Amino acid sequence: MDIETYYASFDQPVREVVAYGFAHSPAFRARMEAAGLTPDDINGVADLARLPIQRKEDLITIQAQGPNLGGMLTIPASRLRHIFQSPGPIYDPEPDQPDSWRWGPAFRAAGFGPDDIVLNCFGYHLTPAGVMFEEGARAAGSAVIPGGIGAQAQQIEAMAALGVTAYAGLPSYLKALLEKAKEQGHDPKRWPINKAFVAAEPLPPSLRALFEEEYGIRVYDGYGTAETGNLGFNGPERHGWHLPDDALVQICDINTGAPVAPGQTGEVVVTLFRRDYILVRLGVGDLSAVMVDAPPASLPTPRLVGWLGRSGDSVKVRGLFVHPRHADEALRGLPGLTAYQIVITRHDHRDELTCRFVPAAGADAQALGFTVAGALQEALKLRCNVEAVAAIASDAKRFVDERTWE
Template sequence: MSDVAAVLSYARSFDGRVADVLPAAARRVPALRRRVADAGVAPHELIDTASLDRVPILTKDGLLDLQRAEPPFGGVLDPDARISRIFQSPGPLYEAELEGNDHWRWGSALAAAGFTADDVVLNAFGYHLSPAGAMFEEACRALGATVVPGGVGNLDLQVRACADLGVTAYVGLPSYLKALLERAEAAGHDPRAWPLARAFVSAEPLPPSLRTWLAGRVAVVRQGYGTAETGNLGFESSAVDGLHVPDDALVQVCDLSTGAARYDGGDGQVVVTILDARAPVVRFGTGDLSAWATDEAGDASIATPRIRGWLGRVGDAVKVRGMFLHPRQVQQVMTGLDDVDAYRFVVDRVDHRDVLRCELVPAGAADVGALRSAVRERVRSGLRFDVEVTAVGELPDDARITDVR
């Protein structure tokens, strides 16, 4: 149940951890020290969850600004923090994975989906610069499971691996799982006869039609929600109704006007605090909208309340294939193309898969073929997206990014 009392109880369960971690962290971690001082808050005043409302929300753009001012991480780490991996997300934004087990805390989400040490897991999240592949490999290893590091691509080889290795579980994009199973069926395999029994999907929508299609071939399909900066922020239970928030990260739904945490069922921004003294995340605004679920559904064996899932975005950024596309990034990539009079990026969804299209108005004497190639290469190298480029006669005066999904 996720009534007001349950949400308040969940929030207050972090009071002791706030008092134990943040006063010292606010003295040692440069960016947090500045944020707290700018808010007029003394470190010793960070004594409970309620006191966090005094610290302004840090947006993703704000984090980008911190990293540009103090590269590479923006002063968000304790000086003695030990880093095991560094990732790069579009922006570019750099994320540090610290030493230790399951840094991104996805293990509990996989366990709730039935993953165990006996599983052989195909990890189809990307391993190249972005953190998703490593996030879920660490989670699987924390459970003792065996991992096949598939990444994205090479569908034929991954179909063969599933058949040869007896893969029992999958983590990755839901659209990629559909493509994998379709490729298997086209090659003469029957995925229903495989031991593949469970899938945990994330980073893009899972509409009912796609869930039904997948569930006809994989017995258990669960989804989770998180970000590159914060890791696990929510996961489905057996009830498949909303997302239980984790008990090792403070997830709040905050009023869009005041920034204060709200505990009713109203919409707000998902804001996260992670109480790790080595890399404290304090009031990080994901830019996602959600609300607390207020019904009786959910899994009674999971103590944390539920959010209703992804309800939209704050501002103009758009999530495409699990990564955010910001107008500022688009402008940076397109700057300097003299043969383009106007452009916009359109996000569409085809066969349950996000598709990015660039519509542009060429200048009068432009070589359209060369222009298409130049834009594709700029977007691929600058944003790490594949893009369809279409020349059009005119464009409306609207946003640089249009979401028609």
């Protein structure tokens, strides 16, 4: 399927969701009217470019403006199954229906099925990842152990005792789990685990090879966000991310918002067709491109080449978005702190955050370091190393990402 055919398949769903959102979502109606548009102006996918892209940062402002997430919901919040919170904060509503994040096809493509017991190590605390991937695995018929992040000793015990056959979570966490198991005297090579579905951070070829060559675990990866759910996943050939057939994913120019040609890099822009929460033309901030001259595949939809970076200031660390604004808010006005810089590195396939800070004259650097670390962990939901330094250049960037990917 070429990209034009893919887009054309969404013409009617686009008309329907725009009309429904205009009639039932005060926030979406206000957005359309601000752009001088009515539902009659949107006759298909091509017309969506007339509506300015909505940013994730916009959701924070809109949701804070009133009940029902600032008018983005079309139903009372009490009728939802879950309401999650992502950094921002952005509230992510889940409708009361199975696999609403639409990950089932990704798990089935990765070979998950009724004979599998899955250890799900995506986070369950407030953020939606744990639940959304659990529901995807359940849609494929698998049993799920809700492991979350942390408590590795208990997770290893469960893997050994219950005959876990599959894993879902961050690739870096799977590596740490297997290494911890070996330290505890286990031999993971003898376990029945043979497949993994990973997301939320890059999967370098060397790490995929390590899982497969050392442990016999065949790894599939996918792409999505807390707001939108599934936006792409490996097919059986594991070459690129197949676009879903139940959500419109476009690659758009970061300046004009217009869709770009296959092969060109642009921002991922998403339109969902759910009726309870209207998300139309949401720019998620990630960069990608539609694959051209792709080898044959068993799944029909076009493919993305993968993750090509970010279009804005935020970065993803250990599966969570980190924005410089959050660090500024946490450290602004902290007594004894004169300057800081946060550096993101990657060691042995694991992201690390380090805050270099300059104490004021006479300040207790060690005590200030504890305060800085605590404030950042509270704001970013990630542990941050701290390092006192004598000076930081006045024109230095507050956030420096030194990671490299294979």
